[in-house]
Amino acid sequence: MSAAVSSDYRAVIGLETHVQLQTESKMFCGCGADYAGDEPNTHVCEVCLGMPGVLPVINRKAVDLTILTGLALNCRIPENAKFDRKNYAYPDLMKWYQISQYDLPLCEAGHLDVVTSGRKDRIGVTRVHLEEDTAKLSHVTGSDGSPASLIDVNRSGSCLMEIVSEPDITSSAQAMAYGAKIRDLLRWIGVSTANMQDGELRIDANVSVWRQGEATGDVKVEVKNMNSFRALGRALDFEIDRQSRAREAGQAIVQETRGWDEDSGLTVPQRTKEYAHDYRYFPEPDLPPLLIPEARVSGLRLRLPRMPDQVAADLVAEGCPAGDVEELVQDRVLTEFALSVVGEGVMAKDAVTWIVHELRRVLNDRDVPSGQIPLQATEVASLLVMRGDGVVSSTMASEVLDEMIATGASAAELVASRGPQISGEEELLAVARDVIGENPQAVEDYRAGKARAVQFLMGQVMRVTKGKANPGVVSELIRRQLDGVE
Amino acid sequence: MGRDLHCLTLHAAADGLARGDFTSVELTTALLDRISSIDANIGAFLTVTADAALSQAAAADARRATGEVNRLDGLPIAIKDVLSTAGVETTCGSRMLQGFIPPYDATVIRHLRTAGAVMLGKTNMDEFAMGSSNEYSAYKVVRNPWDLGRVPGGSSGGSAAAVAADECLAALGSDTGGSVRQPAALCGCVGLKPTYGRVSRYGLIAFASSLDQVGTLTKDVSDAAMLLGAIAGHDSRDSTSVDTPVFNYLADSDDGLHDLKIGVAPQYFGKGLAPSVGSKVREAIGTLVDAGATEREISLTHTELALPAYYVIAPSEASANLARYNGVKYGLSDVNASDVDEMMAGVRAEGFGSEVKRRIMLGAFALSSGYYDAFYLRAQKVRTLIKDDFDAAFEQVDVIATPTAPTPAFELGSKLGDPVAMYQSDIMTLPASLAGLPCISVPCGFVEGLPVGFQLIAPAFEEERLLRIARLFERFRGDMEAPAREVDSL
Numbered sequence: 009m010s011a012a013v014s015s016d017y018r019a020v021i022g023l024e025t026h027v028q029l030q031t032e033s034k035m036f037c038g039c040g041a042d043y044a045g046d047e048p049n050t051h052v053c054e055v056c057l058g059m060p061g062v063l064p065v066i067n068r069k070a071v072d073l074t075i076l077t078g079l080a081l082n083c084r085i086p087e088n089a090k091f092d093r094k095n096y097a098y099p100d101l102m103k104w105y106q107i108s109q110y111d112l113p114l115c116e117a118g119h120l121d122v123v124t125s126g127r128k129d130r131i132g133v134t135r136v137h138l139e140e141d142t143a144k145l146s147h148v149t150g151s152d153g154s155p156a157s158l159i160d161v162n163r164s165g166s167c168l169m170e171i172v173s174e175p176d177i178t179s180s181a182q183a184m185a186y187g188a189k190i191r192d193l194l195r196w197i198g199v200s201t202a203n204m205q206d207g208e209l210r211i212d213a214n215v216s217v218w219r220q221g222e223a224t225g226d227v228k229v230e231v232k233n234m235n236s237f238r239a240l241g242r243a244l245d246f247e248i249d250r251q252s253r254a255r256e257a258g259q260a261i262v263q264e265t266r267g268w269d270e271d272s273g274l275t276v277p278q279r280t281k282e283y284a285h286d287y288r289y290f291p292e293p294d295l296p297p298l299l300i301p302e303a304r305v306s307g308l309r310l311r312l313p314r315m316p317d318q319v320a321a322d323l324v325a326e327g328c329p330a331g332d333v334e335e336l337v338q339d340r341v342l343t344e345f346a347l348s349v350v351g352e353g354v355m356a357k358d359a360v361t362w363i364v365h366e367l368r369r370v371l372n373d374r375d376v377p378s379g380q381i382p383l384q385a386t387e388v389a390s391l392l393v394m395r396g397d398g399v400v401s402s403t404m405a406s407e408v409l410d411e412m413i414a415t416g417a418s419a420a421e422l423v424a425s426r427g428p429q430i431s432g433e434e435e436l437l438a439v440a441r442d443v444i445g446e447n448p449q450a451v452e453d454y455r456a457g458k459a460r461a462v463q464f465l466m467g468q469v470m471r472v473t474k475g476k477a478n479p480g481v482v483s484e485l486i487r488r489q490l491d492g493v494e
Numbered sequence: 495m496g497r498d499l500h501c502l503t504l505h506a507a508a509d510g511l512a513r514g515d516f517t518s519v520e521l522t523t524a525l526l527d528r529i530s531s532i533d534a535n536i537g538a539f540l541t542v543t544a545d546a547a548l549s550q551a552a553a554a555d556a557r558r559a560t561g562e563v564n565r566l567d568g569l570p571i572a573i574k575d576v577l578s579t580a581g582v583e584t585t586c587g588s589r590m591l592q593g594f595i596p597p598y599d600a601t602v603i604r605h606l607r608t609a610g611a612v613m614l615g616k617t618n619m620d621e622f623a624m625g626s627s628n629e630y631s632a633y634k635v636v637r638n639p640w641d642l643g644r645v646p647g648g649s650s651g652g653s654a655a656a657v658a659a660d661e662c663l664a665a666l667g668s669d670t671g672g673s674v675r676q677p678a679a680l681c682g683c684v685g686l687k688p689t690y691g692r693v694s695r696y697g698l699i700a701f702a703s704s705l706d707q708v709g710t711l712t713k714d715v716s717d718a719a720m721l722l723g724a725i726a727g728h729d730s731r732d733s734t735s736v737d738t739p740v741f742n743y744l745a746d747s748d749d750g751l752h753d754l755k756i757g758v759a760p761q762y763f764g765k766g767l768a769p770s771v772g773s774k775v776r777e778a779i780g781t782l783v784d785a786g787a788t789e790r791e792i793s794l795t796h797t798e799l800a801l802p803a804y805y806v807i808a809p810s811e812a813s814a815n816l817a818r819y820n821g822v823k824y825g826l827s828d829v830n831a832s833d834v835d836e837m838m839a840g841v842r843a844e845g846f847g848s849e850v851k852r853r854i855m856l857g858a859f860a861l862s863s864g865y866y867d868a869f870y871l872r873a874q875k876v877r878t879l880i881k882d883d884f885d886a887a888f889e890q891v892d893v894i895a896t897p898t899a900p901t902p903a904f905e906l907g908s909k910l911g912d913p914v915a916m917y918q919s920d921i922m923t924l925p926a927s928l929a930g931l932p933c934i935s936v937p938c939g940f941v942e943g944l945p946v947g948f949q950l951i952a953p954a955f956e957e958e959r960l961l962r963i964a965r966l967f968e969r970f971r972g973d974m975e976a977p978a979r980e981v982d983s984l
Contacts, residue, residue: 054596054597059596060578060584060586060594060596060700060824065730066733095858095861099834102818103814103818105817157834288813288814288858288862288863288866289861289866290814290861290866290870293702293704293734294703294734295733295734
């Protein structure tokens with residue numbers, strides 16, 4: 009994209025984020041909501057199929073999860089909410105209307121602070137509302153070679169929450185940061201697994217571009233079909249560039265919906281405003297208005313955990329590296345684990361750094377999700393205390409951790425079975441001499457000024473001693489030997 | 495043993511079964527015979543489930559032989575084709591649902607099955623319950639048993655005619671703006687529309703969701719009470735059904751009418767009301783007054799606004815409710831269409847009749863962006879005013895008496911060319927529908943050989959009061975001298 013063109017223009021972006029909620033059953037019927045990977049049309053009943061005569065019944069948990077999200081996004085929760093019918097004719101919509109919320113959503117007027125390139129900006133959240141998802145269409149070629157459209161109704165009627173931002177976002181990077189933060193927050197409060205590639209989180213963008221200093225008008229372009237944060241960023245970059253160039257060339261921007269095409273890297277028109285729907289919203293007569301008493305809201309507020317921003321600020325204040333903390337708080341389970349380890353008397357900095365780097369690596373190697381850490385925080389704390397006291401080396405601590413996960417044995421048992429760390433110079437000197445003798449290339453590298461040679465030789469000593477050598481002593485010995493040989 | 499079993503009321507048949515005068519199989523057979531001998535001339539039934547009815551009857555007889563049974567056990571009932579019946583074709587009177595066999599039972603059907611009632615079949619109706627003459631059925635007209643050249647009223651015309659022609663002991667109907675009460679009046683039977691929320695709408699194929707209510711068509715008021723007792727009650731599947739106690743509607747009381755204040759509103763006795771009908775209704779009110787009740791004039795000021803408000807609200811809701819019929823999932827479809835859009839458009843063009851299309855268009859227009867405030871929102875405000883009128887009236891009176899329909903049954907075809915004239919048939923029943931109130935139409939005489947009904951309206955959830963007064967009226971009215979029914983000359 010052309011930086012020269014862009015710099016004269018500013019982008020105005022608002023995001024609409026659709027979230028599949030983690031509920032047992034669908035939004036208005038008793039069908040199971042966990043249909044991922046199941047055969048098409050196996051999680052259906054007369055209600056989510058839109059059979060004649062059926063009626064919806066509100067899923068109470070979905071309302072709770074939506075209010076929780078609103079609270080996490082600093083929204084107001086009005087006492088009066090209601091559902092409305094949004095009419096549009098599409099074969100994936102079983103009733104040809106969607107039960108949604110029009111003018112009285114569950115949550116209003118919140119905000120989310122987003123950091124982009126070290127700068128913190130407050131993005132307004134217009135509203136959070138609840139609706140039902142549609143069925144899934146797939147377009148295939150039939151056995152006779154003619155095109156066919158197949159409908160899987162499993163998704164029809166699932167709980168779908170929509171978070172609408174104010175048009176406060178000014179760049180693709182900020183949009184991506186907002187999206188990622190929403191995703192982390194949803195996972196943090198346990199409202200959704202929010203995997204974008206599985207369609208659990210879908211982000212549509214409204215974009216317009218205006219000359220610096222010029223007033224903002226009301227023509228905007230809606231961009232859909234982004235399946236990842238990267239796609240969101242690319243689509244916005246493309247669209248900002250396209251609109252900037254068009255305006256530079258004196259062309260009017262057409263209000264329309266465009267789809268992001270991942271392969272070509274382009275947005276392409278889907279439908280123009282002339283064909284835009286008049287949704288003919290009206291209050292859903294099958295559902296009485298929703299009254300949300302203050303007691304329900306305050307009960308939910310109590311269920312809300314401390315927000316990641318607050319936890320992160322505390323950890324940084326306790327001396328943890330900001331980068332590590334930022335990574336840590338993307339995962340609530342890991343964060344809770346780290347806080348428990350700190351609670352056992354380990355320095356916050358040591359615990360956070362070690363958990364973000366070592367524990368995550370080991371879990372990753374063993375394919376263990378963070379939600380299923382097979383360790384007690386007290387065990388990890390005792391390992392870290394031994395490491396801090398020099399009873400075990402960092403290398404050995406990592407190995408012990410791996411074994412703890414593999415065998416379930418305690419840190420103390422495993423360390424004891426390996427014997428204590430070897431710090432005796434005589435014993436280590438013998439090993440160091442052997443290793444140096446076996447690796448003439450490393451000696452040459454050292455002489456050529458490559459400091460990495462020392463690391464390599466130390467690794468060899470650790471291998472021979474099964475990680476029990478005291479690294480400080482070994483490093484010193486190897487240097488002395490190498491320098492002595494010279 | 496009387497061989498005219500088909501002429502019995504529900505309660506008389508229940509007594510007969512209890513005494514062992516006859517069996518449910520004999521009773522059911524009598525009704526099925528009656529249907530096969532006359533229904534070709536009436537057209538009340540769209541589907542007759544004879545085999546299922548006989549096996550249900552046999553099961554009922556077996557239950558009775560071994561123990562205590564419900565009052566309704568073994569009694570044959572007809573069901574308006576607007577109610578979803580598992581395994582039995584449910585068309586709603588439309589080509590759109592021809593051949594549609596629902597996988598589930600409406601809640602009221604479940605209640606009737608539990609009570610042991612025998613289902614004779616599904617009755618004819620105006621397509622999607624839109625109409626006041628039954629002439630908008632996509633399948634066939636229904637003829638009024640009193641005069642085969644006249645309409646039975648609608649949209650529950652099949653149910654009303656089936657009861658009036660003794661083709662069933664009682665029937666379920668549905669009432670959105672008068673669809674139970676008006677055909678009851680025109681066919682000379684009792685039509686009860688309960689309070690909105692009293693009976694579950696789950697499985698009642700929606701026309702106008704904020705107005706639709708399942709009702710009963712019966713030969714007398716006691717039967718209405720008996721049937722309502724079986725179908726009323728809160729349903730967790732219907733969020734608009736109300737969790738309020740269901741009374742024993744049959745509990746008779748001899749309190750009499752001495753403390754009763756009857757409200758009569760001049761707005762119901764003006765323009766449009768046939769004078770002969772008006773005088774019959776006044777006679778009925780006179781009967782109540784003679785029995786000790788007091789007549790009070792009340793004013794229901796916004797009555798004349800009910801019709802325009804109704805014809806905005808009901809079509810608006812219908813335009814969304816009927817959107818699902820697009821050939822994708824069930825009912826009429828077209829596998830030869832070149833694409834899905836053509837298929838959906840073609841199916842709707844072919845599957846819906848003209849009256850249904852007219853109301854969908856009206857409703858879609860009223861909800862359109864830019865018109866919503868002027869039409870839908872305004873109609874809802876009018877609805878509130880009408881409700882307020884009734885609330886104020888019920889501060890002064892216990893029950894309100896009005897005509898049910900402005901005229902007796904009209905001739906087949908006479909209003910087909912004039913939709914507004916057809917809509918006028920419901921002017922007496924629409925206001926109470928908009929207010930969600932319980933009401934009942936009770937026969938009160940004949941005009942030129944045709945039955946006339948009058949309507950009693952009670953405050954919300956006062957079905958007990960409504961039924962008690964209606965039953966006392968029936969008692970004081972006594973047996974009416976009825977002219978010959980044309981169906982009897984068949």
